[in-house]
Amino acid sequence: MDIAIVGAGLGGLALARVLHVNGIDAVVYEREAWRGARGQGGMLDIHSGQRALRAAGLIDEFYAIARGEGQDMRLLTPDGTLLLQEDTPDDAPLLRPEVDRADLRNLLLDSLPEDVVRWGHAFAFADKGLLHFADSSSAAYDLLVGADGASSRVRALLTDARPxxxxxxxxxxxxxxxxxxxxxxxxxxxxxxxxxxxxxxxxxxxxxxxxxxxxxxxxxxxxxxxxxxxxxxxxxxxxxxxxxxxxxxxxxxxxxxxxxxxxxxxxxxxxxSLPIGLTWPSTPGATLLGDAAHLMPAVGQGANMALLDGAVLGLALAAHPHDFPAAVKEYEREMFERTGAAARKSADMHELLSSPDAAQKMLAFFQPG
Incomplete structure (x- = not known):
């Protein structure tokens, strides 16, 4: 059966990689013309997402590109008062290392067979088991996974929710x-x-x-x-x-x-952001992951959740290779609970950062008691 993933971001590529290591083929359709067509943003704080990289068989390669010193932090008030300085020892465990998003994406891309990602395929709509692209081409699918980010076009197949x-x-x-x-x-x-x-x-x-x-x-x-x-x-x-x-x-x-x-x-x-705790009725033939499913305030959770989404869905499909609806239900059950909690934490952090005394509240967050 054909698994089509729309979007070659971290979540979509993690799904493709976990499927690949479990002997399941998938195709990733990406609107960009090639991997370097657009800047990929800055550093990511990868913590819980390391579980996904283990499932993908890439944890050692990840540690090779991760920056442990990126865990250092200095917290100040606008008048220049230094409230907190955390310096990471060189031998500290890589619990929350920083990594360039582009480096992590390249690691995932390089771990896949060359023909898995189809560049220059901008998703337009899906109809009766066919993906239709902006260039008028089409492709068949049995399972469509929307990994196409905050402005997801696939999302409309499952929910009316909008960021x-x-x-x-x-x-x-x-x-x-x-x-x-x-x-x-x-x-x-x-x-x-x-x-x-x-x-x-x-x-x-x-x-x-x-x-x-x-x-x-x-x-x-x-x-x-x-x-x-x-x-x-x-x-x-x-x-x-x-x-x-x-x-x-x-x-x-x-x-x-x-x-x-x-x-x-x-x-x-x-x-x-999308509504906290967003869910939808499980729909045969389609699901979402990453920002397409649970866009939340950017406070260090989004990339980790996307990686985990890809791994959890990939492992569910590997466990139910002939029953995609059962695999999707299993994935969505876990994903809704996990990402709903992460979205609530992210919203709380956003509220903290927007408060007049954010610096003191953040200091208390890092040094409770």
Whole structure:
């Protein structure tokens, strides 16, 4: 029977890999023209998702690309007060190592036979066991798995739920080759994450494996149209950086120097999520995983849940190779419970970060009692 996976993100590739190691064929249809067609984002904190990589037979390869030092963290208030500094010993276990999303995706891609991923196939709709693509081609399927992210087209086959804005807007910027170009800022950021919280705003600067520091400036309790009203001229990078700093009145100049030193890559991103605890009646022939199934606030759970989704579904299909409906029901039962709990935790963390005293609450989170 034909298993069609729409989307070559982490969850879809984890599913394809677990099926492959269990002797089950699947095809992944991806709209991008090739693996490097689009940037894959920054670092991921992989914790529970390591179980999926074990099931995929890739845990040793994962440890080879993971960055244990990425677990380092510095937590500050906008006036530059250092509240917490955690430095990871070199021999510490890799419980929550950071990894470049692109590196992890490449690891999964390289673990699959070359013909598993079909690039340049943009899913349009499904009808009577046929996938239809934007180029008018089609392909048969017995099981369709929507792994096509937050804006999933497959989702509509199972539920009317749609992502909604959560009152958070993020401006993504970065400093390339920071150790060479800005060694003083490199020392300030450290080896992992440099996190400033306060005033309903957060600035998170994070080391990437390629020497770039990616920075996200998040504005909480803001409307969906906030970018249009913020006065940030995204078509003029220098003016955009200046406006960003204006939006951080009273912040320590050492912190805003991170913004001044960024290159011209400036990306606005609105944050959305699906309803917490979203479920749907089990439907023969189709299911969802990853952000398509349970998009939640970005606080370190999404990628782990997607990897686990792929592994759990793959193992269920391997256990019921001739009964896809039973496998899907088994997977969805586990997935709904696991990701519902993760979504609730993520929503609680989002609420904490949006509070006026977020820095002190976060300090208490990391140092309870």
């Amino acid at each position: 909604v804005h959560i009152g958070k807007n993020v401006v993504e910027i970065g400093i390339p080759d920071i150790d060479r170009t800005h060694p003083d800022l490199a020392a300030m950021v450290g080896r992992g994450t440099y996190w400033v919280l306060g005033d309903g705003i957060s600035l998170a600067a994070q080391r990437n494996g390629d020497g770039r520091v990616r920075i996200g400036v998040s504005f909480y309790n803001t409307a969906e149209d906030w970018f249009a009203t913020s006065g940030i001229p995204f078509d003029d990078p220098a003016a955009a950086r200046a406006r960003l700093i204006e939006l951080l009145p009273g912040w320590d100049p050492r912190i805003t120097a991170l913004i001044e030193s960024c290159d011209d890559t400036i990306m606005p991103r609105s944050s959305t």
